Amino acid sequence: MKDDEVIIRIGGAAGDGVQSAGEIIIRTFSRCGLYVTSYNYYQDLIRGGESWYQVRASDHKVKSQGDGLDLLIALNKDALERHTNPSINEGGASPLEGIAIFDAGIKGYKEYNNVSYCPVPMVDIARKYSDNSLLKNTVGLGAAIAAINGDFETFAGVIRDQFGKKGEIAELNVKAAKEGYDYFINNYKSMKKTYKISKKPKYVIAGGAAIALGAVNAGVKMYVAYPMTPASSALHFMAQHAKKFGVFVKMPEDEISAINTIIGANYAGIRAMTGSAGGGFALMTEAVGLAGMTEVPAVIYEAQRPGPSTGLPTKTEQGDLNQVLGASQGDFPRIVLAPRNIEEAFYSVQEAFNLADKYQCPVFVISDLYLSEHYDTIDKLNLDYPIDRGYIVKESENYKRYEFTENGISPRALPGTPKLMHNEDSDEHDEYGNVVSDAITDPVIRSKMVEKRMRKLEDYKKNIPKTETYKLDDAEYAVILWGSTQGAVEEAIDILRSKGIKIGAIEPTHIYPLNEDIKDLVKNKKLVFTVENNYSGQFRRLLRAELLIDSIGINKYNGEAFYPGEIVKEISNFILEEKNIME
Amino acid sequence: MKDDEVIIRIGGAAGDGVQSAGEIIIRTFSRCGLYVTSYNYYQDLIRGGESWYQVRASDHKVKSQGDGLDLLIALNKDALERHTNPSINEGGASPLEGIAIFDAGIKGYKEYNNVSYCPVPMVDIARKYSDNSLLKNTVGLGAAIAAINGDFETFAGVIRDQFGKKGEIAELNVKAAKEGYDYFINNYKSMKKTYKISKKPKYVIAGGAAIALGAVNAGVKMYVAYPMTPASSALHFMAQHAKKFGVFVKMPEDEISAINTIIGANYAGIRAMTGSAGGGFALMTEAVGLAGMTEVPAVIYEAQRPGPSTGLPTKTEQGDLNQVLGASQGDFPRIVLAPRNIEEAFYSVQEAFNLADKYQCPVFVISDLYLSEHYDTIDKLNLDYPIDRGYIVKESENYKRYEFTENGISPRALPGTPKLMHNEDSDEHDEYGNVVSDAITDPVIRSKMVEKRMRKLEDYKKNIPKTETYKLDDAEYAVILWGSTQGAVEEAIDILRSKGIKIGAIEPTHIYPLNEDIKDLVKNKKLVFTVENNYSGQFRRLLRAELLIDSIGINKYNGEAFYPGEIVKEISNFILEEKNIME
Amino acid sequence: MMAEEFRGKVRPDWCPGCGNYAQLTAITQALAELNIKPENVAVISGIGCSSNMPEFLNVYGYHSLHGRLLPVASGVKWANSKLTVIAYGGDGDGYFEGTQHLYHTAKRNVDITYMVSDNQVFGLTTGQASPTAPIGLRTKTTPDGNIETPFNPITYALTAGATFVARGFSGDVKFLKEITVKAIKHRGFSFIDVFSPCVIWNKANGYDFFRPRVYRVTDNDVTDFNNAYRLGMEWGDKIPIGVFYDVDRPIYDDVDEVLKNGPLIDQPVHRLKDEDLEEFL
Amino acid sequence: MMAEEFRGKVRPDWCPGCGNYAQLTAITQALAELNIKPENVAVISGIGCSSNMPEFLNVYGYHSLHGRLLPVASGVKWANSKLTVIAYGGDGDGYFEGTQHLYHTAKRNVDITYMVSDNQVFGLTTGQASPTAPIGLRTKTTPDGNIETPFNPITYALTAGATFVARGFSGDVKFLKEITVKAIKHRGFSFIDVFSPCVIWNKANGYDFFRPRVYRVTDNDVTDFNNAYRLGMEWGDKIPIGVFYDVDRPIYDDVDEVLKNGPLIDQPVHRLKDEDLEEFL
Numbered sequence A, B: 001m002k003d004d005e006v007i008i009r010i011g012g013a014a015g016d017g018v019q020s021a022g023e024i025i026i027r028t029f030s031r032c033g034l035y036v037t038s039y040n041y042y043q044d045l046i047r048g049g050e051s052w053y054q055v056r057a058s059d060h061k062v063k064s065q066g067d068g069l070d071l072l073i074a075l076n077k078d079a080l081e082r083h084t085n086p087s088i089n090e091g092g093a094s095p096l097e098g099i100a101i102f103d104a105g106i107k108g109y110k111e112y113n114n115v116s117y118c119p120v121p122m123v124d125i126a127r128k129y130s131d132n133s134l135l136k137n138t139v140g141l142g143a144a145i146a147a148i149n150g151d152f153e154t155f156a157g158v159i160r161d162q163f164g165k166k167g168e169i170a171e172l173n174v175k176a177a178k179e180g181y182d183y184f185i186n187n188y189k190s191m192k193k194t195y196k197i198s199k200k201p202k203y204v205i206a207g208g209a210a211i212a213l214g215a216v217n218a219g220v221k222m223y224v225a226y227p228m229t230p231a232s233s234a235l236h237f238m239a240q241h242a243k244k245f246g247v248f249v250k251m252p253e254d255e256i257s258a259i260n261t262i263i264g265a266n267y268a269g270i271r272a273m274t275g276s277a278g279g280g281f282a283l284m285t286e287a288v289g290l291a292g293m294t295e296v297p298a299v300i301y302e303a304q305r306p307g308p309s310t311g312l313p314t315k316t317e318q319g320d321l322n323q324v325l326g327a328s329q330g331d332f333p334r335i336v337l338a339p340r341n342i343e344e345a346f347y348s349v350q351e352a353f354n355l356a357d358k359y360q361c362p363v364f365v366i367s368d369l370y371l372s373e374h375y376d377t378i379d380k381l382n383l384d385y386p387i388d389r390g391y392i393v394k395e396s397e398n399y400k401r402y403e404f405t406e407n408g409i410s411p412r413a414l415p416g417t418p419k420l421m422h423n424e425d426s427d428e429h430d431e432y433g434n435v436v437s438d439a440i441t442d443p444v445i446r447s448k449m450v451e452k453r454m455r456k457l458e459d460y461k462k463n464i465p466k467t468e469t470y471k472l473d474d475a476e477y478a479v480i481l482w483g484s485t486q487g488a489v490e491e492a493i494d495i496l497r498s499k500g501i502k503i504g505a506i507e508p509t510h511i512y513p514l515n516e517d518i519k520d521l522v523k524n525k526k527l528v529f530t531v532e533n534n535y536s537g538q539f540r541r542l543l544r545a546e547l548l549i550d551s552i553g554i555n556k557y558n559g560e561a562f563y564p565g566e567i568v569k570e571i572s573n574f575i576l577e578e579k580n581i582m583e
Numbered sequence C, D: 001m002m003a004e005e006f007r008g009k010v011r012p013d014w015c016p017g018c019g020n021y022a023q024l025t026a027i028t029q030a031l032a033e034l035n036i037k038p039e040n041v042a043v044i045s046g047i048g049c050s051s052n053m054p055e056f057l058n059v060y061g062y063h064s065l066h067g068r069l070l071p072v073a074s075g076v077k078w079a080n081s082k083l084t085v086i087a088y089g090g091d092g093d094g095y096f097e098g099t100q101h102l103y104h105t106a107k108r109n110v111d112i113t114y115m116v117s118d119n120q121v122f123g124l125t126t127g128q129a130s131p132t133a134p135i136g137l138r139t140k141t142t143p144d145g146n147i148e149t150p151f152n153p154i155t156y157a158l159t160a161g162a163t164f165v166a167r168g169f170s171g172d173v174k175f176l177k178e179i180t181v182k183a184i185k186h187r188g189f190s191f192i193d194v195f196s197p198c199v200i201w202n203k204a205n206g207y208d209f210f211r212p213r214v215y216r217v218t219d220n221d222v223t224d225f226n227n228a229y230r231l232g233m234e235w236g237d238k239i240p241i242g243v244f245y246d247v248d249r250p251i252y253d254d255v256d257e258v259l260k261n262g263p264l265i266d267q268p269v270h271r272l273k274d275e276d277l278e279e280f281l
C-alpha cells in the first residue's frame, strides 16, 4: 500500500448501487486531477449476489486495480466480513488493511486486525432526507471522502451532475453526503496520503465507450450488433449517441444478421462495424470468410469473457484468440489488433478502419471484459487520427475488381459508380469477379488469386508498427503480454525491478500477423514469460507457431484479471528456480 | 507409366455420364480382383462444364490417381484435345501417352504425338439399340475393356447390376458394349499390361460412404446434417440406408439446428452425429463449445473443400484445420482425427465415437473432397470394432455429474435414470452442475473445473496410438503428412527412393492433440517437409505450436489433389539445393 | 406427485416479483398433476433470465445456448421419446435468435412443449428491446423508443403449423397451470407464450399493464384456425389468454420410417455383417 | 433502357429449361421498363443455382452466403438508399437457412425486393428436398418420400408483415415481369415467390405440373390481408399467381432517427471535437 495512492472498494449486492457509487468516486478523483483506474466485480444476475467495485487513484498514472486495499465501504454485513477477511478469495483481491466504513446498524461482525472499523449511521442519516434506500450509499461516500482527505466540493459537483435532472434530489444527496462527511471528521481519523490534487479535470471513460468513440471518429456510419456481455456496452453507447454522431445503430435478429448487414454496408461504401463476445462471434465466423473472399472491409470488435460456451458472462478472460484466428475455413488475410488499455482502444479502432479499407479484409479489435467494462482516467485524446479510405476508383478502362497487383490490393468500385458494374463473389473468381468454378475450373487462376489475396498480408507485414516495449533495454528477463494485462504486468515489472531483477516487457498490439521484430527482442533473454488470462496459453502458442519463440506461460483462468502481486510471485519463483539450477 | 498398372481417364461435360462410366470401370476392375483408385474432376454446376474421371488399377495396391495416362475415353472433341495436349493444365494431370477412344464422328481434332487415335462408331452403334444418348458411353467402355485386355464377362456383369432394375435395358447395354469391344479388337491393338486378374472381387467404396458405414458400425442411431459438398455424400448414404441400418436421418433447417439436435440426442444417451463442410461447419462452432462445456459427446465430420467462403465447391483442399482447432471460444478439450484413406476413414469414425463417449467431448473426423468423393478398392473391412460407451452410471450416492476425478472423466447419468436428476449447464458450474456465476462466482471452483476438463486431454494424450510411419527407419529425410495426401506422398517416396534418396514419411492421424513421439521421429533428419493441400501450411504451423517442430512446407492450393510427381519434383529441388549448400 | 418434488435444491435467482416464478409454479404443479416421474422429464432452456429455469427444478435439466433450445429439445425427444420434454426460454431467445428453429420445429410437429417467458425485453443482458417490445418502448438500444412492429408469437406459431397454441399470463398462475397441463398432454408441438413481467427493465408493461387487459378464453373452438389467428391478432384494451388452438395431427415420430419403430434409445444397434457390404462388391 | 443492357457478359450456366431463365428475363425487362440505370442497381444473392444470377447481369452484383442475402441486402440499402436493391435466391436459401432473416427483414419493411426461385429442391447440391417440397417427393435425402408439411412462403411473408406479397411462375414470364415491375416500384419490402421448375431434380413438379394449375389473380383487393392469406393457402387443382398483397406503410428509413436524414453514404462523417468529450469529464 503506497503512500501516494489510495485503493477504495465498495462492496454490496447486485442492485445495491455498487457500480454507480464507484463511478461517483472515480469521477470525483478525476475532477481532482488524479489518475484513476477501476475494477468491477459483478455477477451474472440482475438482483442479489455479491458485487464490488474497486477504485485506485494517484497523482501518477495507475495501471491496474492494484494490490492492497486502504478503504472499504461495505453496504452490508457480508461485504464487511468478506473484504476484511485475510483469506479473501475473490481471485486475487487483497483484504482490507485500513478503514472500513459501514452502516452503524451492522452488528456482530467478525473483527480482524489491520482494520479500523468506522461505523457511520448511514441509514439513519439517509432516512432524514428520503425513503430511497440508495441514499445511504451517498452518506457512506461522503464519509469516505472525509476518510481520504478528499475535496468535498468536487465530490458535491459530481453528485449534482449525477442527479442533475432532479435538482432537488441532487441537493438532498449533497446534504446527506455532507452529514456523512462531517460524521467521519468528527469521529475518526482520516488517512494520510501524499498525492497532490490539481483540480484539473481529466476524462473518465470505459473501454466499451472508447471503442465506440474510436469508431465514430473513424467515420463509422453504421453499428449493427446483437447484445452480449461484454460487447454490449459499446452497442449501448452507440445507441445512446446515434443521433448526436449520425450513426445508424441497429440491433437485428441475431449475430449472423449483424455481420452480414455490415458487410453489405461496407460493400456499398460506408464504414460499418459489428461487435460481439465469444459465443456471438462464433456465429459470425462464416461471414468473416465472406469478407475475406469478396475483399470487403469489415471491422469486428471481439470482446472476450471466460468460456467455453456461456462460461462466466460477467468475468474476464483472454480465451478467444484461437477462435478469432481460426474463424472461417480456408486461408485468407485477416488482421488482429489487441489494444492494451482504454486509450489505445480508442486509437486501435481507428487504425482498424484504415487497415480494413486499405487491405480490404476483415480486421479484428480484440478486447476482454476487464478492458471493455472498467473505467480509467485519461489525460487527453488526440482527435486527429487521419481517415484513409484506400483504393477506391471512380473510373477505369477495363475495370478489374480483383486485379492482380503487386501488393495484392485491387481497386474497389462502389455501387452507384457508372460503368464499373461488376460481380463480387464468395465463389473463387477471376480478376473481373467472375466465378472460375463453373464451366471449367481454372487451377492457374485459382492459385494466382489465392496468392494475390495473401500478398496483401505480406504488404501489411512490412508496415506493422515496431513492437512496443517496457523497460526492456537492459533487461535480462522478458515478459510478453497482449491486451489488457499491460497494467498489471508493467506494475509487476516495477516491483520486480525494485527487488533488483532486471526485467522488461514486450507488448505486441498487432497480434496477427506478428511483427518479426519480436524475435530480436527476445534474443539473449535468460527467461521469456508470456502472461495471459487463459488456461492453454493461446498467445504463447501463436508465438511458437508464427515466430518459433518459446516461452514460459503465466496463466490465470479463474475469471478475474491479474493482480500485479500474483505476477511478481510467479515470475520470482521461476527466476529463483533458474538461479538454483544455475548454481 | 508402369507396366503392371493402367490409368484410364474418361472426359466429357457434366451431365454426360462421366462419373457413372468411371464407376463401372472401377467395379469391373475390382471384380477382377485388382486394386483400384480413382479421381473425380468435376465442376460446381449441374449440366455442361468440363468433367473427367480417372481410374488407376493394378494387382498391387495403388495409392493415388498416379502420374501418366494410358487410355482416354473422350466423350467430346474438347475432352479429346484437352487430355492429349502435352500442356494440359488441370492442376497436375498428365497428358495421354497411349490410346484415345472417341466417337468416330469427332473430326478435325488437333493431333499429338504419343497418342494412338482409335475412333469407334460409338454413336452409330448406340443408335441401333436406343435413343438414350448415354448408351454411347457403354459402347466406348466396351472398347476400352478390349483396349486393356480386360475381362468382358466381368464387365458385362457390372453393367447388368448397374441397369439391373430394368432387365431389358441391361441386356441392350451389354450388347452395345460387346459391339464396341469387338470393334476395337477388330481394328486396333490392345495394350500389354502384366497385372494378374484373380477374379476374387474386392469392395469398392467412396470416402463418404465409408464414414457413414463406420458410424453405423459404431452404433450411430441418428445422423442430422444439412447438405454441403463434400459432406453430402455421407448424408445421402445414410438417408438411403436409414431403414436398413435403423438410423434416424434428418435434414433440418440449417447446420446450427443439426449440431444442436445431435448434442441433445447424445445428451439423451444415443450416439448421434453430424457432418458438414467448411462454411456449414463455421455455423456449428458455437455449439462445439456447448458440447465442450456440458461434456456431451459429439462426433462431427468436417469435409474440407477449397476456401475461403464458398470457394471451389467441387474441388479439394486441406484448409479447415485452423477453423476446427479454433472452433468456439475458450479452452476446452477437443480431439481431432484425420484418416489418411478410405479404409481408415471407416475405422476413424468408430474410434471417434469411442473417444467422444470416453472423454465426453467433441471429436472431429476431418476429411476433404478428395478423400470423401473418390472410390478405392478395399480388401476387407474388419467389422469387429468394439463399442465402448464410457462412464455411464445408473446409481450413485451423492451423484456429481462433474465430479473432480483424477483423469477428469466424470460419471454421466442419462435422462430417465431414477434419482440422478441434475443440471447440465453451458454456464460454468460446480461438480453438481449448478452454476457458479450466480450469487457469487467461485473463482476457486472455476479454476478447478477448467483443470478437470483439461485433464481429460492429458489422459487422452497418454493413450494416443503411436504415430505411423512409412519407410522411415533408415531415412535421412522425412515428410510429414496428414489426411488424404498419404497416397501421393508414399508413392513420391517410392519414386525418390528409387532414385537413391533415403526418405520416409511420418503420418499422424490423431492430429490434435498430437502424439509427442513425432519429436523423436524427426530427430536427426537432414530436412523435414510438411506436405499439405493448402496455402499457409496450417498443419506445419500446428507442429510448430504444439511440438516446436519446424519444417519446409510443400503446398498446393489450386483445388486439385497432389500428384506423386509434383511432390517428387519439389522435394528433389530442396534436397539438391541442400546438397549444393553442403558442398 | 407433489409440485415440491419437482423443485430443485437451488433457489431461483430471479428478482423478487419476476414473472418467471409463475412459470416455475405452473410447470411443477402441472408435472405433479400429470403424475410424471421427475426422472422422465427433461427441461431444456436457452440463455436468458428465464432460461435459468432448469437449475431450479428437480428433473433432467439442460441449459443450452441462446436461441438453440428447440433443436436440442428435438434431439432429446427423438433420442428418447419416453421422456416428457419441455423447452423453456425467453422472447429474445425464441423470437430473435431462435426464430427459425421455432418455425421448423413447429412445422415438424415434434412432440415437445415450448413455453416462452415473454417480457418484451432482454432481461439478463440488462434490458434491450426484444422482438415483442411495443412501439415506443425506451431501452438501452432504443433510447428514442422502439420503432419496430412487435413480433406476434401466436400468429407465427399458427402459420408455422403448431398443433397447440396458447397464451398465458404470470399474473394468473392458476390458469397458466391449466394451460400447461393441456400443453404437456397434447401429442405434438405445443406452444405457450406467457406474458411474464420483467419488473426491472420493463416497468411500463408489467402486471399493472396486463392485469386489467387480459381475459380468459375458454369456450372457443380450439380446432378453428381462423378463430385462433383472430385471437392472436386481438390487442388493445382486451387481450385474450388461453388455449387458442389445439388439433390432433400425426407427430413427426408417426411418419418417420425409423422413429416409428419406437424410442431410438431402445432400438438395437446395427452392427455390420458381411452381407451388409455386398452392395460394394 | 433496353433489357439487354442489363445482361452481363457471362452466359448463364443453368441447365437448358431451368426456371431461372424466366426470372433473368423478368428482372432485366422490369429494370429496363423502369428506366433504372444499371449502376444504380445492386443484386444480392445467396448460394444455390438460382443465386448465380448476379454474374449474368450487368449491375452491381454480390453473390454472398447461403441464406444470408437479406442481411447483406439490408446493409447495402441502408448504406445507400439511392440504390435499387434486389435480393434473389433459392427456396433452400430463403426458407431453410434464411427463414429467420426473411421474417425480420419483412417485419422491418426494409425497402428491397426479394425474389425467390422456388423449385422445391436444392438444385445446386444435387436435389435434396427443400422446405417447399411436397409430401411424398423422393429425393436423395427423402428416398421414401418427403414427410414434412411444405413451407408456405406466402402466409409466412404475410405473417411477418411484408407490405408486398406476390407469387409468379417461370412458365408465365410476361406476368412475372409485370409483378416484378410492381415489386420494384413498391416502397417497402416486396416479396415474390416464383414457381421455378428444376428440370433435373424435380421433374414431377415442373412446367407440366404447374401450367394447368396456375391462374392469374388480377382483380383482387390487394389491401385485404385476409384475402391475401386465403390466396396463399389455396392449393390443388387451382393455384393462384399474382400480387396478393400490396399496402403502403412507412419503411424502416422513415422511422429511424438517423436514416431519416438521407442516404448514409451522403451524410457527413462526424469527426469528434473537444466538446463531444465533455460528458466524460
Ligand SMILES: Cc1ncc(C[n+]2csc(CCOP(=O)(O)OP(=O)(O)O)c2C)c(N)n1
Pocket: A226, A227, A228, A229, A279, A280, A283, A310, C047, C048, C049, C050, C051, C065, C066, C089, C090, C091, C092, C093, C094, C117, C119, C121, C122, C123, C124, C125, C130
Ligand atoms: C449467441 C448469443 N448471443 C447473445 C448472448 C447474450 N445474451 C444472453 S441472454 C440474452 C437475451 C435474453 O433475453 P430473453 O431471451 O428475452 O430472456 P430474458 O432474460 O428476458 O428472460 C442475450 C442476448 C448469448 N448468450 N449468446
Ligand SMILES: Cc1ncc(C[n+]2csc(CCOP(=O)(O)OP(=O)(O)O)c2C)c(N)n1
Pocket: B226, B227, B228, B229, B279, B280, B283, B310, D047, D048, D049, D050, D051, D065, D066, D089, D090, D091, D092, D093, D094, D117, D119, D121, D122, D123, D124, D125, D130
Ligand atoms: C452454410 C452453407 N450450407 C450449405 C451450403 C451448400 N449449399 C449450396 S447451395 C445449397 C442449396 C441450394 O438450394 P436452393 O437455395 O433451393 O437453390 P437452388 O439451387 O435450388 O436454386 C446448399 C445447401 C452452403 N453453400 N453454405
Ligand code: SF4
Pocket: A046, A047, C013, C014, C015, C017, C018, C019, C020, C049, C050, C119, C123, C124, C197, C198, C199, C200, C201
Ligand atoms: S431482470 Fe427482469 S426478467 Fe430478469 S430476473 Fe429480474 S425481473 Fe426477471
Ligand code: SF4
Pocket: B046, B047, D013, D014, D015, D017, D018, D019, D020, D049, D050, D119, D123, D124, D197, D198, D199, D200, D201
Ligand atoms: S439443377 Fe435445376 S435449378 Fe439448377 S440449373 Fe439445373 S434445372 Fe436449374
Ligand SMILES: [Mg+2]
Pocket: C048, C090, C091, C092, C117, C118, C119, C120, C121, C122, C123, C130
Ligand atoms: Mg425476455
Ligand SMILES: [Mg+2]
Pocket: D048, D090, D091, D092, D117, D118, D119, D120, D121, D122, D123, D130
Ligand atoms: Mg431450390
